[in-house]
Amino acid sequence: MLLPCQTVYLDKPMIATIERPETAVTVGKVLPRRPAGTLSGWTGIWSYRWALGCFVVNNLRRRYRRSVLGFIWGLIAPLATMSIMALVFSVIFHADLKQYIVYIFSGLLPWSYISESAVEGSQCFINAESYLKKLLIPKAFFPLVSVGTDCVNFIFSLTSLLLLGLVAGIHWNATVLLLPVAIAITAVFNLGMVMTYSVLTVYFRDVPHILRVIYPALFYLLPVLYPVESIPEQFRTFFVLNPFYHLVGLFRSLIAAGQVPSATQWVCASSIAAVSLVVGIVVLRAKERHLIFRL
Amino acid sequence: MKAQIRLENVNLNFRTYRNPSPALKERVLGLLSGRAPVDDSFDLHALKDVSLTIESGDRVGIIGLNGAGKSTLLKTIVGIYTPSSGAVRVDGQVTPLIEMGTGFDLEMSGRENIYLIGALLTRSPKEMRAREHQIIEFSGLSEFMDMPIKYYSSGMLGRLAFSIGTMVDPEILLVDEVFAAGDALFVDRARERMLALFDSSHIVVMVSHEMAQIESCCNRVIVMHAGAIVADGPPGEMIEYYHRNIVGRSVVAAHHEDFSADIRICEAYAERP
Numbered sequence: 001m002l003l004p005c006q007t008v009y010l011d012k013p014m015i016a017t018i019e020r021p022e023t024a025v026t027v028g029k030v031l032p033r034r035p036a037g038t039l040s041g042w043t044g045i046w047s048y049r050w051a052l053g054c055f056v057v058n059n060l061r062r063r064y065r066r067s068v069l070g071f072i073w074g075l076i077a078p079l080a081t082m083s084i085m086a087l088v089f090s091v092i093f094h095a096d097l098k099q100y101i102v103y104i105f106s107g108l109l110p111w112s113y114i115s116e117s118a119v120e121g122s123q124c125f126i127n128a129e130s131y132l133k134k135l136l137i138p139k140a141f142f143p144l145v146s147v148g149t150d151c152v153n154f155i156f157s158l159t160s161l162l163l164l165g166l167v168a169g170i171h172w173n174a175t176v177l178l179l180p181v182a183i184a185i186t187a188v189f190n191l192g193m194v195m196t197y198s199v200l201t202v203y204f205r206d207v208p209h210i211l212r213v214i215y216p217a218l219f220y221l222l223p224v225l226y227p228v229e230s231i232p233e234q235f236r237t238f239f240v241l242n243p244f245y246h247l248v249g250l251f252r253s254l255i256a257a258g259q260v261p262s263a264t265q266w267v268c269a270s271s272i273a274a275v276s277l278v279v280g281i282v283v284l285r286a287k288e289r290h291l292i293f294r295l
Numbered sequence: 296m297k298a299q300i301r302l303e304n305v306n307l308n309f310r311t312y313r314n315p316s317p318a319l320k321e322r323v324l325g326l327l328s329g330r331a332p333v334d335d336s337f338d339l340h341a342l343k344d345v346s347l348t349i350e351s352g353d354r355v356g357i358i359g360l361n362g363a364g365k366s367t368l369l370k371t372i373v374g375i376y377t378p379s380s381g382a383v384r385v386d387g388q389v390t391p392l393i394e395m396g397t398g399f400d401l402e403m404s405g406r407e408n409i410y411l412i413g414a415l416l417t418r419s420p421k422e423m424r425a426r427e428h429q430i431i432e433f434s435g436l437s438e439f440m441d442m443p444i445k446y447y448s449s450g451m452l453g454r455l456a457f458s459i460g461t462m463v464d465p466e467i468l469l470v471d472e473v474f475a476a477g478d479a480l481f482v483d484r485a486r487e488r489m490l491a492l493f494d495s496s497h498i499v500v501m502v503s504h505e506m507a508q509i510e511s512c513c514n515r516v517i518v519m520h521a522g523a524i525v526a527d528g529p530p531g532e533m534i535e536y537y538h539r540n541i542v543g544r545s546v547v548a549a550h551h552e553d554f555s556a557d558i559r560i561c562e563a564y565a566e567r568p
Contacts, residue, residue: 051414134397289377
């Protein structure tokens with residue numbers, strides 16, 4: 001509503017000519033010319049590698065800040081949880097369940113990585129609002145930070161599992177040396193997921209809540225607590241269609257079974273990761289210029 | 296090499312939502328009940344047909360009331376906002392003087408924050424190591440460097456932010472009301488630093504409400520009102536124009552309704568015949 005008394009008219013705009021001094025000072029160091037907009041683009045992300053490192057390290061440090069043991073907690077916490085579970089199981093079932101525990105955790109740890117990344121990462125743009133509004137940072141930076149932080153945590157947990165196994169007298173197969181490849185594939189998958197979820201979250205703030213319900217439910221559809229062989233033959237196809245099954249399967253083979261996954265397994269997992277990444281990139285690219293107006 | 300900023304008929308529409316992110320519930324319920332979704336958005340025309348060329352050697356001051364679109368214009372030049380229509384072309388590396396405290400991690404020490412902000416400005420740790428000493432010395436906070444900055448006073452924080460933020464070698468420098476906080480001693484040194492920075496930049500665009508500062512630093516002033524450039528010229532004339540035509544009239548308008556006078560005036564200007 002416009003009240004008449006508030007109407008103001010300005011003079012006709014005037015554009016005066018101005019004198020420009022012949023300055024063009026030589027700057028000490030001439031920086032390479034960068035075409036406008038590149039920094040927001042995808043090639044620019046490389047310039048932010050140090051910032052990425054800083055953010056990941058700071059996120060981790062914040063978690064263990066001022067604790068006496070600091071980073072060691074990253075190892076101790078999963079270690080303790082796993083030991084307790086192992087203890088409880090062996091007391092309840094009066095059996096040596098070492099292999100079962102290894103079996104469970106080789107599936108549980110990657111699953112937690114996937115689900116925690118998704119739930120936490122989906123909020124990355126919302127949490128980064130102050131950065132997005134003040135600095136020009138490639139948008140993919142924030143999903144990368146989120147997935148990177150969770151990835152380091154995941155590596156801590158896996159290391160704990162391997163250490164615990166050694167203490168318990170398990171001889172790990174040399175296949176565990178291939179774990180970095182499986183970790184990389186999972187990280188790519190997570191990155192794609194987080195890109196998609198985090199863009200969705202900017203538009204629908206309910207997304208993290210929905211994910212928090214869906215992911216635990218998905219857990220039971222995943223043969224983590226039970227072997228896939230315990231599923232009746234006719235339903236097994238449904239499990240194979242589950243993308244998470246293939247990713248978790250890699251860790252299963254490498255850690256619990258001590259086998260190098262078959263070529264089919266590698267191809268399946270890699271293509272799932274690639275599809276996830278492509279979807280994430282497409283979604284983010286389509287919306288990256290509009291996100292700022294929705295925060 | 297010539298730095299240049301060119302804006303051609305740039306329009307920026309903010310679609311503002313009373314509810315910035317409608318919950319899924321409302322969408323789903325709306326679909327189920329067959330009701331047309333309530334459009335609770337309204338457009339804010341933040342930049343109106345802005346055409347502007349800034350050449351190497353220009354020190355441009357942008358003045359205008361709050362909400363006139365000054366910061367929006369800077370953010371459009373940086374690339375944070377993509378214009379709804381029109382073209383923005385920037386030749387040269389744009390360095391926004393980082394807003395006080397942007398990117399600071401309060402839990403981390405002063406020294407760590409130097410590297411953090413540096414990294415956010417895409418400076419490598421190596422480059423920052425070369426500047427670290429200089430930054431610390433300029434801030435005068437050497438004995439507090441290893442303390443988490445959440446224990447800093449606001450003056451100390453301001454000094455650190457200024458020292459890091461100005462440790463850049465810009466081609467195009469954008470300054471959005473960055474003023475040094477701190478005691479008189481620091482403010483003096485900061486002013487000197489700022490002027491040196493201006494001297495070494497090809498282009499400076501600054502937003503400020505301090506007319507004295509604008510008059511002393513700039514050789515060109517742009518007056519913005521309600522998202523449009525209404526005048527462009529030498530500082531003295533422009534500041535006078537601003538006071539006479541915009542501030543003067545706004546005071547009259549504000550007299551009738553002191554609440555959000557600026558915004559009303561913006562609307563009035565937008566809808567003038």
